[in-house]
Amino acid sequence: MVNTPAEIQLKLERILPKVQKPGRYTGGELNEVVKQWDSIETHVALVFPDIYDIGMSNLGLAILYELLNQRSNTLAERAYIPWIDMEAEMRKAGIPLYSLESKQPLSAFDIVGFSLPYETTYTNVLNALDLSGIPLYSNERNITHPLIIAGGHATFNPEPMHAFIEAFVIGEGEQVIHEVIDAYQIWKRLNIPRQDLLINLSTIPGVYVPSLYQINYMQDDTVDKIEKLDDRTNMPVRKRIIPILPPPPTHFIVPNIETVHNRVPIEIMRGCTRGCRFCHAGMVSRPVRERSVSEIIQAIDDALKNTGFEEIGLLSLSSSDYTHITELVKAVTEKFCGKHLGISLPSLRIDSFSVEIMDLLKDSHHGGFTLAPEAATEHMRNIINKPVSTAQLLETTHQIYSRGWTTIKLYFMIGHPEETLDDVRAIAELCKAVLAEGHKVIGRRAKLNVGVSTFIPKPHTPFQWVSCDSVEQIQAKQGLLRQEFRHRDIKLTWTDPDVTLLEAWLSRGDRRLADVVFRAWQNGAKFDAWQDQFNFNAWTQAFADCQIEPSFYTHRTRALDEAFPWDHINTGVRKKYLLQDYLLSQDSKTRSDCRQHCYACGILPTFAEMRRANPGESWACPEVKSPSKFTVNKPY
Numbered sequence: 001m002v003n004t005p006a007e008i009q010l011k012l013e014r015i016l017p018k019v020q021k022p023g024r025y026t027g028g029e030l031n032e033v034v035k036q037w038d039s040i041e042t043h044v045a046l047v048f049p050d051i052y053d054i055g056m057s058n059l060g061l062a063i064l065y066e067l068l069n070q071r072s073n074t075l076a077e078r079a080y081i082p083w084i085d086m087e088a089e090m091r092k093a094g095i096p097l098y099s100l101e102s103k104q105p106l107s108a109f110d111i112v113g114f115s116l117p118y119e120t121t122y123t124n125v126l127n128a129l130d131l132s133g134i135p136l137y138s139n140e141r142n143i144t145h146p147l148i149i150a151g152g153h154a155t156f157n158p159e160p161m162h163a164f165i166e167a168f169v170i171g172e173g174e175q176v177i178h179e180v181i182d183a184y185q186i187w188k189r190l191n192i193p194r195q196d197l198l199i200n201l202s203t204i205p206g207v208y209v210p211s212l213y214q215i216n217y218m219q220d221d222t223v224d225k226i227e228k229l230d231d232r233t234n235m236p237v238r239k240r241i242i243p244i245l246p247p248p249p250t251h252f253i254v255p256n257i258e259t260v261h262n263r264v265p266i267e268i269m270r271g272c273t274r275g276c277r278f279c280h281a282g283m284v285s286r287p288v289r290e291r292s293v294s295e296i297i298q299a300i301d302d303a304l305k306n307t308g309f310e311e312i313g314l315l316s317l318s319s320s321d322y323t324h325i326t327e328l329v330k331a332v333t334e335k336f337c338g339k340h341l342g343i344s345l346p347s348l349r350i351d352s353f354s355v356e357i358m359d360l361l362k363d364s365h366h367g368g369f370t371l372a373p374e375a376a377t378e379h380m381r382n383i384i385n386k387p388v389s390t391a392q393l394l395e396t397t398h399q400i401y402s403r404g405w406t407t408i409k410l411y412f413m414i415g416h417p418e419e420t421l422d423d424v425r426a427i428a429e430l431c432k433a434v435l436a437e438g439h440k441v442i443g444r445r446a447k448l449n450v451g452v453s454t455f456i457p458k459p460h461t462p463f464q465w466v467s468c469d470s471v472e473q474i475q476a477k478q479g480l481l482r483q484e485f486r487h488r489d490i491k492l493t494w495t496d497p498d499v500t501l502l503e504a505w506l507s508r509g510d511r512r513l514a515d516v517v518f519r520a521w522q523n524g525a526k527f528d529a530w531q532d533q534f535n536f537n538a539w540t541q542a543f544a545d546c547q548i549e550p551s552f553y554t555h556r557t558r559a560l561d562e563a564f565p566w567d568h569i570n571t572g573v574r575k576k577y578l579l580q581d582y583l584l585s586q587d588s589k590t591r592s593d594c595r596q597h598c599y600a601c602g603i604l605p606t607f608a609e610m611r612r613a614n615p616g617e618s619w620a621c622p623e624v625k626s627p628s629k630f631t632v633n634k635p636y
């Protein structure tokens with residue numbers, strides 16, 4: 001394989017005319033950071049394990065890129081997975097995976113950091129390592145290879161990838177990434193064995209080094225015990241958070257080609273207090289911390305000047321819950337009035353307040369109005385803890401159509417615990433009732449788009465004890481919906497049951513799945529999140545090759561006292577709290593927004609010192625005043 005940037009550049013010039021969208025592979029965009037390679041101590045490659053068009057919108061990597069490049073002794077460059085045509089050309093020409101900025105091969109970097117936002121990127125990670133000539137298994141790497149690390153939401157259960165990643169960063173990366181770089185630099189200067197680096201990393205709060213832990217299994221294949229192999233390592237591995245959100249990044253790289261979101265993403269709030277029982281993001285990103293309106297407005301102003309984008313996304317898990325949402329929306333519309341700015345505000349509650357907020361943005365929003373009831377009956381919405389009455393939903397959709405929107409998008413899930421075919425049929429009935437509201441107001445111009453995904457009982461949620469629907473059950477439910485949705489004004493989309501199963505296996509997997517991931521990749525699996533590339537046979541064959549029964553991970557209800565493969569990862573929310581919440585769901589009992597009433601989920605004892613040191617309204621959790629009130633949380 002070629003190794004120098006000059007050789008890579010030369011070969012690229014020959015192959016780029018042969019591939020689709022060569023702009024994915026050139027770099028050179030506005031705001032990219034190119035430093036003098038030889039004058040920098042530590043070189044970090046930030047890799048998004050999917051194509052450029054998707055990875056460029058990843059806010060987490062954009063934050064790390066800006067933070068790392070602010071260090072004078074460190075550079076950060078980007079790499080994405082080449083699409084099928086480009087990969088074939090690269091392999092033919094002997095071009096390794098390289099960074100867009102300097103065209104250095106990934107193997108030349110000190111650290112390669114993967115973002116793992118979802119499980120269906122795992123085989124792409126292996127493909128990226130293979131394309132880079134870096135051994136896939138961590139235990140085959142030596143001093144000449146980069147340190148391979150990963151972060152992102154999927155790492156809250158890191159076990160299926162434990163064999164390939166040397167260190168996982170659990171939780172928010174803004175502070176811990178500096179500690180990882182510092183530890184790496186000290187190790188390199190001392191020129192001591194790689195194992196010492198791993199041990200040092202494993203003492204940094206929030207860092208999980210899987211080779212320093214042993215998982216023992218029972219005869220029935222469930223987890224018996226999780227042990228650390230070195231006294232110094234973290235146990236449990238408590239996620240990192242930052243107490244106060246720092247100013248948002250504003251020097252976003254502007255792609256030369258169309259990507260999924262050509263916009264400025266500004267995170268207005270992190271975390272969610274709603275407590276939807278299926279929601280992994282809501283559980284693992286607690287506590288809620290908010291940015292001030294003035295900081296957000298300043299960031300938008302700076303980012304628009306720095307990038308020339310014409311659209312902004314005000315991001316959070318539940319935008320209507322941002323304390324100053326009305327003030328923010330008014331300030332944005334006043335300040336940027338007349339600038340033809342598109343503003344998107346995702347994840348709105350189902351109530352008239354949300355309609356009023358969106359109405360303020362009417363001149364600047366694009367597309368339809370999106371709501372996510374997730375289930376169609378009040379009983380089912382109580383089970384999942386998303387209580388909203390059907391009357392309220394119909395009233396809200398009536399208002400939306402009345403105020404000039406012609407299309408509403410509704411998101412539902414099938415496969416919730418205790419769901420029957422009648423609950424599924426109710427989705428169609430509710431949608432027809434919503435459309436009827438639209439017809440009353442604007443006649444046949446009213447349209448409805450319905451997205452139906454399938455529930456996966458994710459780790460660290462109150463439903464982690466629950467079994468998944470089988471493929472046959474999912475197909476029966478989807479078939480019923482297709483039959484019921486024969487209406488020219490309703491457009492129905494759904495997820496492939498096989499993709500759902502794969503995501504469920506991997507998100508609930510243990511260490512034994514690492515060999516399955518490897519085998520599936522050998523069998524040709526990659527781009528698993530892409531419907532046209534998804535190769536389910538590669539996965540079923542991989543399970544068979546490894547003699548592992550996949551239904552063990554997805555089709556059994558767990559005993560309430562079962563130890564899970566992810567129990568040593570501490571999100572701050574206690575397992576006991578999740579269990580109480582699961583039991584409440586079985587009685588259709590709900591828990592209200594915990595901003596109104598703290599349910600002692602475990603976040604405050606876990607981060608008591610941090611909360612005490614950061615009083616005031618930037619956190620949604622109650623103040624912590626007395627030093628003796630809380631003890632450190634033990635999650636299992």
Ligand code: SF4
Pocket residue numbers: 273286287288594595597598599600601602603604620621622
């Ligand atoms: S500690 Fe209380 S307020 Fe904070 S996230 Fe947990 S339940 Fe909500």
